[in-house]
Amino acid sequence: MPEGRPPKREEIARVLDYLPYGRTPDSRTYQKQPLVQAVGETNFVLMEMTPKEGVVPVAGARVYIGSGSRDVIDHVNRRIDYSELSNSAKLELPFVIQTIVLEDEPRFIRYFNDAGPITTRMHALELLPGIGKKLMWSVLNERKKGPFKSFADLVERVKGLHNPEKLIAKRIEDELMDDRIKYRVFTTMPRIR
Template identity: 40%
Template structure:
């Protein structure tokens, strides 16, 4: 089954990599995250295009203005320190920009079992806050993030809780996955093994989805 693909990315960091294991052949490379499926990618910008951190860029099937091609899918461990440092902030902004979707998520997310609710697995949301959130949404569904903060005391910024959960899933540290597609997660694990093997044998530039 073909993995789902993001149409838009947010830039996390830019760097330069050696092409075909030759230090004198340098190509620009940008690390980014997908807005919908949270796919971590390494992409090559078009000639004379400089992509800025946090910038939103199109990588769909139509004509691309700034991205030439996708180099490869990467994992959290492949991210530069700079990319890791801005990851939570970038994801939080995406969550805010997709507020309608995530409010629907908060209004409908269900229990894992009779003993534990799914929200309890989110960083910063324990059993007590989960109980208050469920009680409030049963009275009236939440309208937006501010509505949750207003009605649930001490819940804090919900977009940050969601972003931290997504980061946890990207790291592979979660026991329950709500945002990262498990099929993609398996693909990434395979990609990680292939990348590590490639580093031992010499880097091979496996570009895909080239667009001119």
């Protein structure tokens, strides 16, 4: 995420869980409204939303949340933290993130093509789980020959690198789980409390 520019607002979200009776710790027994927990496709913002009356969104479904007419979501209530997700949403999150990564492959392959050093001793590629110095140097040497065109191209050219989409998805999940993570690559800063 480029420094200094505000993050682009989420337009599309992926449903993680539908809570027909609202939040569990909510002590009210009357007027509980259904809630949807979702993750945005652009900045991976976790959010709580109210569905339109009579609509029951399914996990993994893409829902439009931008300005204008909405079919499934009535309104976005608030941004939430990972700790506020339901157990079902936490289980669904890795699969949904990986789906987003695979469906927007050019965006994420660009990371392997453009990532640079963070410090004199650390490279941005090393932020991905499972990539150490040896794999980092393999990626850097291969990209000198030409940019990677796809995940398949990356895996074919860099021996020892498997399932790059899973590495990216795991990094995104790690960034969502830890508010204090030092380097944010794919997500926005957590909300200020």
